Amino acid sequence: MLNLVMVQFMNFLLRGPLIDPFELEAGTRIPQTQRLSDNATLPTLLDGTRLHIGVPVAICAAVGAYLILWRTPTGFRLRAVGYSPEAARAAGISVKRNITLAMTLSGSLGGIAGAILVFGSEGQRMVTDGSAAGFTGSAGFNGIVAALFGGLHPLWTIPSAMLFGALLTGATQLQRVLQVPAALAVALNGIIVIFVISSTPVRGWLQRSLADSGLFNRSSDTAGMD
Amino acid sequence: MGEFFTLSVLVATAASAIRLATPYLLASLGETVGQRSGVLNLGVDGVMLLSAFFSYWTVLETGNLWLAVLVGLVVGLVMGLLYGVITVFLNATQGISGIGIFIFGLGLSDLLFRQLVGTPKPVRRLPNVDIPLLSDIPHLGEALFQRNLLTYLAFLLVPVTALLLTRTTFGLNIRSVGDNPQAADSLGVSVERTRFVAILIGNSMAGLAGAALVLQLGIFQPNLTQGLGFIAVALVYFGAWRPIGVMGGALLYGFVNATVLQWKALGIIPVSGSDLANMAPAVLTILALIVVARRVHAPSALTKPFTRH
Amino acid sequence: MKRQWRLGPAVLVILGALALVGTACGDDDAPASGSGEGGALRVAIVAPSASDDLAFSQSMVDSVHAIERDVELSVTDGTFIIEDAAAAIRGYAEDGNDVVIAHGTQFGASLIEIAPAFPDVTFMWGTASDTQGLANVFAYSPAADEGGYVNGSIAAALTKTGVIGVVGPIEAGDAVAYINGFKAGALAGGASEVNVTYTGSFGDVALAAEAAEAHLANDVDVLTGTAQMVVGAVGVAADAGVPWFGTQANQTSLAPSLVVASQVYHWEVVLEEMLTLRDSGVLGGQAFEVNLANGGLVIEFNDAYELPAGVRDAADAMIEGITNGTVSTG
Numbered sequence: 001m002l003n004l005v006m007v008q009f010m011n012f013l014l015r016g017p018l019i020d021p022f023e024l025e026a027g028t029r030i031p032q033t034q035r036l037s038d039n040a041t042l043p044t045l046l047d048g049t050r051l052h053i054g055v056p057v058a059i060c061a062a063v064g065a066y067l068i069l070w071r072t073p074t075g076f077r078l079r080a081v082g083y084s085p086e087a088a089r090a091a092g093i094s095v096k097r098n099i100t101l102a103m104t105l106s107g108s109l110g111g112i113a114g115a116i117l118v119f120g121s122e123g124q125r126m127v128t129d130g131s132a133a134g135f136t137g138s139a140g141f142n143g144i145v146a147a148l149f150g151g152l153h154p155l156w157t158i159p160s161a162m163l164f165g166a167l168l169t170g171a172t173q174l175q176r177v178l179q180v181p182a183a184l185a186v187a188l189n190g191i192i193v194i195f196v197i198s199s200t201p202v203r204g205w206l207q208r209s210l211a212d213s214g215l216f217n218r219s220s221d222t223a224g225m226d
Numbered sequence: 227m228g229e230f231f232t233l234s235v236l237v238a239t240a241a242s243a244i245r246l247a248t249p250y251l252l253a254s255l256g257e258t259v260g261q262r263s264g265v266l267n268l269g270v271d272g273v274m275l276l277s278a279f280f281s282y283w284t285v286l287e288t289g290n291l292w293l294a295v296l297v298g299l300v301v302g303l304v305m306g307l308l309y310g311v312i313t314v315f316l317n318a319t320q321g322i323s324g325i326g327i328f329i330f331g332l333g334l335s336d337l338l339f340r341q342l343v344g345t346p347k348p349v350r351r352l353p354n355v356d357i358p359l360l361s362d363i364p365h366l367g368e369a370l371f372q373r374n375l376l377t378y379l380a381f382l383l384v385p386v387t388a389l390l391l392t393r394t395t396f397g398l399n400i401r402s403v404g405d406n407p408q409a410a411d412s413l414g415v416s417v418e419r420t421r422f423v424a425i426l427i428g429n430s431m432a433g434l435a436g437a438a439l440v441l442q443l444g445i446f447q448p449n450l451t452q453g454l455g456f457i458a459v460a461l462v463y464f465g466a467w468r469p470i471g472v473m474g475g476a477l478l479y480g481f482v483n484a485t486v487l488q489w490k491a492l493g494i495i496p497v498s499g500s501d502l503a504n505m506a507p508a509v510l511t512i513l514a515l516i517v518v519a520r521r522v523h524a525p526s527a528l529t530k531p532f533t534r535h
Numbered sequence: 536m537k538r539q540w541r542l543g544p545a546v547l548v549i550l551g552a553l554a555l556v557g558t559a560c561g562d563d564d565a566p567a568s569g570s571g572e573g574g575a576l577r578v579a580i581v582a583p584s585a586s587d588d589l590a591f592s593q594s595m596v597d598s599v600h601a602i603e604r605d606v607e608l609s610v611t612d613g614t615f616i617i618e619d620a621a622a623a624i625r626g627y628a629e630d631g632n633d634v635v636i637a638h639g640t641q642f643g644a645s646l647i648e649i650a651p652a653f654p655d656v657t658f659m660w661g662t663a664s665d666t667q668g669l670a671n672v673f674a675y676s677p678a679a680d681e682g683g684y685v686n687g688s689i690a691a692a693l694t695k696t697g698v699i700g701v702v703g704p705i706e707a708g709d710a711v712a713y714i715n716g717f718k719a720g721a722l723a724g725g726a727s728e729v730n731v732t733y734t735g736s737f738g739d740v741a742l743a744a745e746a747a748e749a750h751l752a753n754d755v756d757v758l759t760g761t762a763q764m765v766v767g768a769v770g771v772a773a774d775a776g777v778p779w780f781g782t783q784a785n786q787t788s789l790a791p792s793l794v795v796a797s798q799v800y801h802w803e804v805v806l807e808e809m810l811t812l813r814d815s816g817v818l819g820g821q822a823f824e825v826n827l828a829n830g831g832l833v834i835e836f837n838d839a840y841e842l843p844a845g846v847r848d849a850a851d852a853m854i855e856g857i858t859n860g861t862v863s864t865g
Binding site: 002004005008009011012015016144145148149181183184185186187188189190191192193194197198200201202 | 319512
C-alpha cells in the first residue's frame with residue numbers, strides 16, 4: 001500500500017516543487033522535472049547501443065548482496081532471522097533490529113534502481129505516465145517475481161532479471177514487429193511464469209520416475225535425491 | 227465543511243463507501259479462506275479481471291445479469307481448479323504462481339476484450355434492491371438497505387465465512403492444515419484435499435468479486451481492477467485473517483475513498499491538494515494497521531508447500 | 536535440496552540467454568527506404584492507451600485514417616510505460632517509417648535522444664506546444680479549453696439546479712485545459728457552481744463512477760469529464776438521467792439519449808499541414824494547434840438529444856465568437 005502513497009507523493013512533487021520551470025512558463029504543466037545535466041547521464045558502455053553503466057552496477061550490487069549475506073556475520077544473522085525467528089531469538093540475535101536492517105538495505109537497493117531508471121532513461125528527466133506505478137513500469141513488482149524466480153539467491157537473480165527484462169521488452173517488440181497485440185504477449189508471459197514455476201516439481205518427478213524405471217542405472221543419479 | 231455534514235450527503239457517502247467496498251470484501255473473504263489453509267493466492271486480481279470480462283460479455287450478449295454473475299463465479303471456479311493443481315499437486319512456489327496467474331489474467335482479459343468487443347459499450351448495471359421494512363429506516367435505510375444483491379451477498383458471506391471457519395469440521399480442517407499440516411496429516415486429514423477445496427472457494431469468491439465490480443459499473447475496460455486484487459490480499463492481513471476484521475478493512479478503505487471524493491466534489495479538498503488526498507486511503511489503512519497490530523497470528527504454514535516426510 | 540536448486544536456476548540461465556539473444560536478433564532488418572514515388576506513406580503511431588478507447592488514443596488513429604493520402608499505418612498502443620514507448624518509437628524509426636507519431640505528452644522527453652538519430656524521419660509529438668528545438672519534430676496540441684468553454688456554456692443553459700459537476704483524471708495536459716475552459720464557460724453562462732474532482736488516475740473506472748455519484752449527491756444535474764476512465768462516470772450519469780458532455784472523441788455511443796455534445800479532436804487538419812511541409816522538405820520544427828477556427832476541434836452534437844429552443848443557435852454563435860476572437864475562453 002505504501003506504493004500507492006508514494007506514487008501520489010511523487011505526483012505532488014512533480015506537479016509542484018520539482019516541476020520544470022519551463023512548463024510553468026509555457027503553461028503546458030506537464031508533470032516532469034527539468035532535463036538533468038549532461039554530467040548526470042549514465043555513460044554508455046557500447047557505442048551505438050543504450051547499454052549503460054547501470055547494468056554492471058546492478059550486477060555488482062547482486063554480487064555484493066551475496067557476499068554480505070553469505071560471507072559476513074551480519075548477513076548470517078539476517079538469514080537466521082529469516083529462516084527461524086524463534087531460533088534466532090533464542091540464540092540472542094535481535095529479530096527486530098535485523099528485520100529493520102534488511103528493510104533498510106532492501107530499500108536502498110530500490111533507491112539505486114530508481115536512480116538508474118531516471119538517469120539512464122532516454123528522456124533524462126523524471127516524468128510520470130499517470131499510471132499506478134509512476135515511471136517505473138512496475139519494475140518493483142517484477143523485481144519481486146524475478147527474485148522469487150531466482151530462488152531468493154542474489155546471484156541467481158541476475159539471469160532471472162535478464163529473463164524478465166527480455167520478456168517485458170519482447171512484448172512491445174512483438175507488437176511492433178509482428179502486429180501481435182501486446183495483450184497476447186502479456187498473457188503468454190503469464191503462461192511462461194506458471195509453467196516454469198510448475199516445472200520444478202515435475203522435473204523432480206521425471207527424474208525420480210526415470211531413476212526408478214532403472215533405465216539410467218548409475219548410482220550417482222540417485223545420490224542426493226529427495 | 228458544513229455541507230458535508232448534511233444528512234443527505236452523509237447518506238450518499240455511506241452508500242458510495244459500501245458500493246466501493248463490495249468487490250474488495252468478496253475477494254478478501256475468499257483470500258482469507260485460502261490463506262487460513264496455508265495458501266497464498268496473489269493471482270486474485272487476474273481472476274477478477276477474467277471473471278469481470280466474461281460477466282460483462284455475458285450481459286452484452288444475453289442481457290441476463292444473473293447469468294453473468296453465475297458466469298463470473300464459474301470463471302473463478304475454473305481458475306481455482308488451475309491454481310489448485312499448480313499449488314497443491316505441483317507444489318509450485320505460491321507467490322510466483324499467483325503472479326503468473328495475475329499476468330495471465332491481465333493479458334487474456336485485455337486481449338479478449340479488444341478482439342471480441344473493441345470499443346467500450348455500456349451494459350445494464352445491477353439494480354438496487356430495497357429490502358422491505360429495513361430500507362424505510364430514515365437515512366440509515368437508504369445507505370445500507372438500498373443496495374444491489376451482490377452487496378447483500380458480500381456482507382452475508384462475512385458471518386457465513388466466520389461460521390464456516392470456526393464452527394464446522396471443514397473449517398477446523400482448514401485451520402489445522404494452515405497451522406500445522408504435519409499434525410493434521412498424521413490425524414488423517416487430507417491436506418491436499420482441504421487446501422484444494424479452500425482454493426476453489428477462494429477463487430470462486432474472487433470470481434464473484436470481479437462480476438460485482440463490472441456489473442456495478444456497467445462497463446469493462448482493460449485492467450478494470452487497477453490493483454484491487456492486491457489490496458484485497460493486503461486486507462486479509464489487516465483483518466488478522468478473520469472475516470469480521472476483513473470486513474472492517476474493506477469498509478475503512480471504501481469509506482475513506484468515498485469521503486475523499488465527496489470532499490473533492492464539495493471543494494473541501496482543493497484541486498492543489500488532490501494528490502496528497504489520494505494518499506489517504508492507503509495511509510489511513512496502514513495507520514489503522516499499526517494501531518490495531520496486536521500479536522497477529524498468521525497461519526503458520528502460509529505459503530509453505532506441503533510435502534510428506 | 537541443493538541439487539534441485541541448481542537445476543531450477545540453470546533452466547533460468549538458459550531461458551534468459553535465449554530470450555536475450557532472441558530480443559537482440561529480433562530487429563535485424565536493414566532500414567527500408569522510405570516511400571518511393573507514388574508509394575504509400577509509412578506512418579506509425581505510438582499511443583498510451585487502447586486505440587479504441589473512445590478517447591485520446593482513438594482520436595489519433597481515426598484522424599490518420601481520415602487523411603486523404605495513401606497511408607500504411609502501424610500502431611503500437613497501450614504503451615503508457617515510457618521506456619516501452621521510447622523503444623517502440625525508436626524501433627519504428629529504424630524500420631524505415633516516414634512518420635512516427637508519439638501520441639503522448641510524456642513521450643517527448645525521449646524524442647530528444649531519438650529524433651537526432653534519425654534525421655530523415657518526421658516525428659510528430661503531442662500533446663505539446665514546443666518542439667524542443669528539434670528540426671525533425673512537429674508538435675501538436677488541442678486548444679481544449681475552447682471546446683470546453685462551448686460545452687460549459689451549453690451546460691449552463693441546461694442546468695436547472697445551477698450546479699454542474701466535472702470528473703477529471705490528473706491535473707495535467709489537455710485534461711486541465713478542457714476543464715478550465717468548461718468551468719469558465721459554465722460560470723459565464725450563468726451556472727452558480729462548477730464542482731471539479733480530479734480522481735488521481737487515468738484508468739480507475741470505479742473511482743470515476745463514485746466521483747460522479749458524489750457530484751450527484753450535491754444537486755449536480757449536468758456532468759462532464761475527460762480521460763478513458765470517464766466511461767464509469769457516464770454510466771452513472773445515464774442511470775441518473777443526467778446529461779453528459781464529452782471530449783476527445785464522440786462519446787454518444789456511451790449514453791445515446793443523454794450525451795448532449797462532444798468536443799471531437801480532428802487531428803487530420805494539422806496532420807495534412809505537417810505532411811505538406813514534409814513534402815516540401817521541412818521535416819519538423821513547428822508547433823500546431825487544433826482549434827475551433829481551423830476545424831481541428833469540432834463540437835459534435837448528438838441529434839438524439841433534444842436541446843431547448845435557442846440553445847443550439849447560441850452555441851453556434853459562441854463557436855463563431857471564439858473563432859473570430861470576440862469571445863475569450865478565460
